[in-house]
Amino acid sequence: MSGQGLSRKRFIDWLLGTSAGGLLIAVLYPVSRYIVPPEIPETAVNSVVLKVRPEDVAPDSGEIFRFGSKPGILVRTASGDLRAFSAVCTHLGCTVQYRSDESDIWCACHNGHYDLNGRNIAGPPPRPLEEYAVNVRGDQIVVTRQS
């Protein structure tokens, strides 16, 4: 009898244990899925028309513009060329800026330098900045992602 009693007790323990485990999973699974944020499909921006007019961008200067959800940087070189790059530093994702004293693109976070072709020339950035195509149509500047 004692053997039967023991097995019944063990059965009930097992039943309670699995029920408690089941409940725990039923609570933890939705909560863990809920905490992970859903993927938001980014609207793929391939081309933007800038608000600034070509003549307003002085030689040896640069400015930040919105390229979809990311910042871009428009640079006019001392010789008058217009160039555009992604403004997201390839090191740790800070937004870069144009430095007229050094005539290069600089990331203030960890002192990374890029030349005016977007190549990483000094500091920690591991890769060059993504370059965009710049077209001037009348008084509009159109920046396009290069395929």
Added chain:
Amino acid sequence: MMADGTKGAPGPARRRARKTPRDLVRGTVAWLDDRLGFSALKPIIRKKEVPVHRHSFWYYLGGMALFLFILQVSTGVLLLFYYRPSSDGAYESVQFLMSNVRFGWLIRSIHSWGANLMIFMAFVHLFSVLILKAYRKPRELTWMSGALLFFVALGLGFTGYLLPWNTLAYFATRVGTEIPGVLPVVGPFARKVLRGGDDVTGATLTRFYALHVSVLPALAFILVSIHVLLVQKHGMSVPPDVEARGGPKRSMKFVPNFLMRDLVGWLAALAILASMAAFNPAHLGTKADTFAAAPAGIRPEWYFMFMFQTLKYLPAHILGVDGELVGIAAFGVAAAVLVLIPFLDRPRPEARPRRLWTWLAYGALLYIIVLTYLGYTMSPTS
């Protein structure tokens, strides 16, 4: 053979290696107990008993309300992960949560249904305590902390209702925050403070958000702690009619007998909430437009319905005073009476306890049920 080449009985090192996981747990518990001293609680837990008699069922409702409060805090914290408290972003963030976030609908629906169930449970708990006269000496402060907790729960319901920033909530809040405005002298100031300006705007939303997620939960936490400590200190109250028959014949251990029954109730509540959330998820409605006319059928949550309906019935003037003001003053007096009942229902030296307060409690319950029913069944245009 041992590592040093000698044979022999297992030494202390060998015995240490044979520790089972159970030994490890025991060791950890003993280590913690040496430092925290929680074994001092053991005799208290072992001693704690719950009287068993024909009204024992009502003892479970306080624990149930507490469980629902804990569930509200947990789901509330999860909602905070996605909610944005601004008039530009609140509705959109809730919409995003309901449609894009995995199980977002479940968490919000449980929070929304849980709020209703928690307030319902608080109502039932309050009335059962009132009718069974559990507020008698020495439980006056237990009653008062519970009554205040009930008001905090209503405040949580009122402030939480606005947060999705939908049309229904927006207008219900406009009506609700207008009410303190009719009070003489302090009214307009109180309304302005409550709204964060003259109208219900984004400023009201951030204010309600602060109250809903920090001020009121903190207050509730303090009051729950006092309430539960006092219940622990004085034990369960035995109703007068059981006492008159010589007291309860039996009792049960709080741990594990009563606690296990509590757990069954909590599991049942969780299952009911999950099915309510699955079969009838919380609605979102349309986004609040502060320049639109109020749509027909604007009404508050069910637990404010009896007050809302009372204000509808009152004439414009009662004895030369604004009808609304009379109604609000009456509810204010009723709330004060509710908190102070232990001091108003004084025990008499004669044997039988007073029935007056029991009948008043039944009367109030009937009034709330009838007015709530009328609020839901009357045409909004009549």
